[in-house]
Amino acid sequence: MMTVITEVTLERGSEPEWDAAMRERLAAARGRPGxxxxxxLIPLDGQNKRVVVGTWQSRADWQAWHEEGAFAETRTRMxxxxxxxxxxxxxxxxxxxxxxxxA
Structure with a gap:
């Protein structure tokens, strides 16, 4: 298995919109091969920073997900x-x- 960690800084005030798009992205990833x-995650020292932790069976599975339309749509917004x-x-x-x- 592989885990990819992505760190981003958001424009102040855009956090709720970005978080909503990431929720959509994570929901769309469910059921994807791998x-x-x-x-x-939101670091305690930066409310406009985000850390995304994703775990996949392989890096190739992650790459295939990045070529899907659902991913591309949220990428543009985010x-x-x-x-x-x-x-x-x-x-x-x-x-x-x-x-x-x-429970």
Whole structure:
């Protein structure tokens, strides 16, 4: 498995719109081949910053998702709300542990 971490800075005031688009993107990723899961994080020291953590079976699965129409549509909306370029880093998953989902 591979985890991709993307860090972005948003234009102030655009946070709710960007977050809504990311929720749509994560919902659309469900059921995609290779999708394992994802998280949208807000750093405590930057309310206009976001960290997206996505886990895929392979980098090729992630790349195929980026070529889908649903991804492209949210990309256009979201990039217009960001300041500068996003930073992406890849990590191989060595161990994954999760608790039971809440009842």
């Amino acid at each position: 999708w394992v899961g994802g998280q949208l 990039e217009g709300l960001q300041e500068g370029e996003s930073a992406i880093s890849w990590h191989e998953v060595v161990v994954e542990a999760r608790g039971e989902p809440p």
